[in-house]
Amino acid sequence: MNTRSRRIRDASGLPATAGPNRDFVAVDDGGDFSYHRSEKELMGAFEYVDxxxxxxxxxxxxxxxxxxxxxxxxxxxxLGPVEFHWLRHAWLHAQSAHPDEHRLRRFYPRTGDEVVSDLFETLALEHGRGPAEGAWSLDIDGVGSSVPGIEEIDRRLARLKPLGHVKVKDPFGHIYRPARLRSHWYLPAAAGAILYIEVPALRIRQN
Structure with a gap:
């Protein structure tokens, strides 16, 4: 994938506004996405400028x-606003190319603001850096419980074979239905990673 074409609107001369308390999303030269909590963490993730x-x-x-x-x-x-059509295409491509790394599948983003907010939210959650401890909800057969993170949800769902009766809510209020990804045709579906596919929001009951 060409990660260079039309990704930035020309706005040369704008001052740098990044500070030590700001977080970032980066697209590497292979087209994959990563989340960084600070400029220092961002700088430590790369070895050369390109x-x-x-x-x-x-x-x-x-x-x-x-x-x-x-x-x-x-x-x-x-450098000015990112080119949102390029960003959306690059994100969808990364999800398709690395499904086991990007497992939270939000609705198709319609606007530039949705693309950016979805990127920061989903990448932070995938890296275990959500906004609050215990803010995930897991609903199995209509019984809801608070869960500390997506890793614990993975662990609990690994013991379940049918997942159609399960719903998951992330700390930002998005609701998902889990589905197992069959990585190879000759492997059983239960052996694959779990994807979380967004569905229209429904209330999850808490005990």
Whole structure:
């Protein structure tokens, strides 16, 4: 996939606005996405400037890595809004190419704001960095319970074969139905990773 074409609208000369308390999403040179809680964490994830094809903050502003006068790698100045059609296509491609890494499947994002918010929310949750402890809900046969994270949900669902009677709610209020991914045709469905497919929001009862 070409991760370079039309990903950033030209806005050269904008000052860098990134700070130590801001988080970022990066697209690497292979087209995969990653979440970083701070600029320091972002810088530690890459070894050379072109390894990060595109970096965005929560406002949808794009950045690149650059070398400073001492040839140290730093976050460059803001380059303007990311090209949202490219970003959406790249995200859908990454989900298809790496289904076992990107398992939260939200509804198709219709706007640029939805693309950016979905990226930050789902990637943070996939990395175990959600907004609150115990904010996941798991509903099995109409009985709901609080769960500390998606890893615990995976563990509980691994013991269940049919998943049609299960619903999961993430800390942002999105509801999913789990479905097992069959990674190879010759393996049983139960051997695959669990995807979480968003469905229209329904209330999950808590004990």
């Amino acid at each position: 390894e990060a094809a595109c970096i965005i903050d929560r406002s949808g502003i794009a950045y690149r890595l650059v070398l400073d006068p001492d040839r140290h790698m730093v976050l460059g100045p803001a």
